[in-house]
Amino acid sequence: xTEVDNPGPLQIVYLVKKLSDMSYxxxxxxxxxxxxxxxxxxxxxxxxxxxxxYGPYSGRASSDxxxxxxxxxxxxxxxxxxxxxxxxxxxxxxxxEKLSPSExxxxxxxxxxxxxxxxxxxxxIATALYVIDKNNVTDDExxxxxxxxxxxxxxxxxxxxxxxxxxxxxxxxxx
Amino acid sequence: xxxxxxxxxxxxHSLGVMHVASRMFDSxxxxxxxxxxxxxxxxxxxxxxxxVRQTIRLAALLxxxxxxxxxxxxxxxxPVNPAGKNPGSGNRYKHxxxxxxxxxxxLRKIIEGNQYNQSNLRITADDIADxxxxxxxxxxxxxxxxxxxxxxxxxxxADYLLRDSHHIxxxxxxxxxxxLLGTMTLGEDPETKDIVIGIHEDGWHNAEALIIARxxxxxxxxxxxxxRAYDIMLKQALLTTVGExxxxxxxxxxxxxxxxDDPRIWTRILDSEDPSCKALLERKHLKSVYQIEDMNxxxxxxxxxxxxxxxxxxxxxxxxxxxENEWYKFQGDVGMSDQIWIIANNKxxxxxxxxxxxxxxxxxxxxxxxYVDYHNEKRAKDLIGGSCP
Numbered sequence: 001x002t003e004v005d006n007p008g009p010l011q012i013v014y015l016v017k018k019l020s021d022m023s024y025x026x027x028x029x030x031x032x033x034x035x036x037x038x039x040x041x042x043x044x045x046x047x048x049x050x051x052x053x054y055g056p057y058s059g060r061a062s063s064d065x066x067x068x069x070x071x072x073x074x075x076x077x078x079x080x081x082x083x084x085x086x087x088x089x090x091x092x093x094x095x096x097e098k099l100s101p102s103e104x105x106x107x108x109x110x111x112x113x114x115x116x117x118x119x120x121x122x123x124x125i126a127t128a129l130y131v132i133d134k135n136n137v138t139d140d141e142x143x144x145x146x147x148x149x150x151x152x153x154x155x156x157x158x159x160x161x162x163x164x165x166x167x168x169x170x171x172x173x174x175x
Numbered sequence: 176x177x178x179x180x181x182x183x184x185x186x187x188h189s190l191g192v193m194h195v196a197s198r199m200f201d202s203x204x205x206x207x208x209x210x211x212x213x214x215x216x217x218x219x220x221x222x223x224x225x226x227v228r229q230t231i232r233l234a235a236l237l238x239x240x241x242x243x244x245x246x247x248x249x250x251x252x253x254p255v256n257p258a259g260k261n262p263g264s265g266n267r268y269k270h271x272x273x274x275x276x277x278x279x280x281x282l283r284k285i286i287e288g289n290q291y292n293q294s295n296l297r298i299t300a301d302d303i304a305d306x307x308x309x310x311x312x313x314x315x316x317x318x319x320x321x322x323x324x325x326x327x328x329x330x331x332x333a334d335y336l337l338r339d340s341h342h343i344x345x346x347x348x349x350x351x352x353x354x355l356l357g358t359m360t361l362g363e364d365p366e367t368k369d370i371v372i373g374i375h376e377d378g379w380h381n382a383e384a385l386i387i388a389r390x391x392x393x394x395x396x397x398x399x400x401x402x403r404a405y406d407i408m409l410k411q412a413l414l415t416t417v418g419e420x421x422x423x424x425x426x427x428x429x430x431x432x433x434x435x436d437d438p439r440i441w442t443r444i445l446d447s448e449d450p451s452c453k454a455l456l457e458r459k460h461l462k463s464v465y466q467i468e469d470m471n472x473x474x475x476x477x478x479x480x481x482x483x484x485x486x487x488x489x490x491x492x493x494x495x496x497x498x499e500n501e502w503y504k505f506q507g508d509v510g511m512s513d514q515i516w517i518i519a520n521n522k523x524x525x526x527x528x529x530x531x532x533x534x535x536x537x538x539x540x541x542x543x544x545x546y547v548d549y550h551n552e553k554r555a556k557d558l559i560g561g562s563c564p
Contacts, residue, residue, distance in 0.1 A: 052319070
């Protein structure tokens with residue numbers, strides 16, 4: 001009935017706070033969408049994602065971000081030709097006290113694994129994981145081809161980034 | 176009941192979506208700079224573009240074909256999707272699941288057996304379903320066109336806002352479609368460098384009008400308190416006359432679902448002795464006895480929970496209507512404040528809210544209403560008056 005029923009907004013506030021604590025350079029909407037997808041894969045956030053060329057996307061996660069911005073839990077700003085910059089606000093920092101220790105540690109685990117990747121790389125990583133999840137892809141070349149088709153502007157970099165993220169080789173890595 | 180002129184059907188809407196999607200595509204592709212981007216980035220030109228155009232047209236035509244009787248009114252009767260992430264939390268099938276099942280199933284022969292398609296385009300049923308669903312299956316290189324099928328700027332809402340306003344007889348939902356089409360173009364998302372479909376900055380006022388039209392239409396028409404009362408009553412009537420819908424999974428189940436059309440269901444409702452059907456037929460609609468606009472203050476006073484407890488304690492049957500849930504039924508997976516990109520001359524994309532102070536000030540709100548049965552209105556209002564300190 002109330003906000004307690006939907007843990008997504010608080011999980012996103014916590015995500016923003018965690019990324020901010022780790023000095024992530026630009027916490028934009030893309031980063032939040034992709035990190036939320038990665039968290040959602042761990043069974044935490046109850047969002048449904050659909051695949052676009054910019055990667056997995058959830059309208060509800062986007063709305064929840066707007067909700068926490070409107071209620072003063074995070075600050076969302078647009079800067080010139082760089083894009084969005086999102087930062088935690090005091091009200092949000094207080095609100096995330098309601099999250100359980102297990103929720104926090106799951107989010108911590110995901111952020112610690114992926115925080116060194118830029119928005120562009122996260123977009124490629126989340127796309128690859130979505131393709132693996134939905135299409136049961138087991139072949140590295142096939143995965144690289146699908147991701148490259150979606151994001152041809154990164155042709156040539158896809159393989160390297162997926163290796164950096166330890167998504168490939170698929171046969172040996174636990175994703 | 177509320178809008179007696181609204182007798183139009185989803186069929187003519189689907190034709191409209193196909194038409195608008197075609198025109199959006201043509202407008203973008205007719206620009207030389209866009210042609211260069213499409214060729215350089217996606218190797219799309221000539222015959223390849225024609226195939227993409229027809230695939231988009233078919234996806235637009237068929238995107239809604241999976242709607243059940245009374246469309247959104249019965250979506251809570253979809254069964255839980257066992258492949259959903261959290262089946263226990265009410266992760267039900269959506270009408271899109273039925274659309275793609277119908278396309279991949281009974282419509283496959285028609286699509287793939289079409290002579291012109293066989294000789295020229297070779298579009299498969301899976302191509303169309305994949306584009307609607309966002310499923311990687313070989314057409315990933317045209318996924319950026321999904322913006323025309325499902326986004327803030329898609330052909331679906333461009334058509335239904337104008338079409339519904341016309342038939343309903345309201346002035347909400349109005350915007351300049353011709354100007355919108357004339358200003359659609361390609362740009363680049365500064366965060367990811369992805370190609371995006373947006374509106375040239377010369378047309379940002381019209382993009383603003385589109386968003387305002389959508390908000391007004393949703394709050395004043397789709398979420399009208401009496402219209403929503405009938406949605407809830409229809410759901411009750413469908414539960415008693417149909418029960419949970421068949422799943423989109425396989426042959427027989429899908430055939431059974433297709434048979435659930437409006438005329439057949441009306442007959443069942445007319446023949447039913449159930450009070451929910453009687454109330455619907457006698458137009459004794461549910462009454463809204465409580466509503467709150469701003470969800471942010473709910474946790475402070477527990478007003479909604481207190482009201483529900485009061486009604487439960489008095490033995491009054493009640494129904495909670497959450498505007499946010501309704502939004503996603505109408506809008507698909509498009510966020511309440513998702514932005515339209517405005518494309519500057521240098522092709523850099525900027526969200527509309529950076530141009531428009533009006534859009535920037537639009538905040539998502541979670542309106543909640545509580546309804547009770549027709550005959551309980553006065554008693555409920557007397558009980559819950561001044562329940563919040």
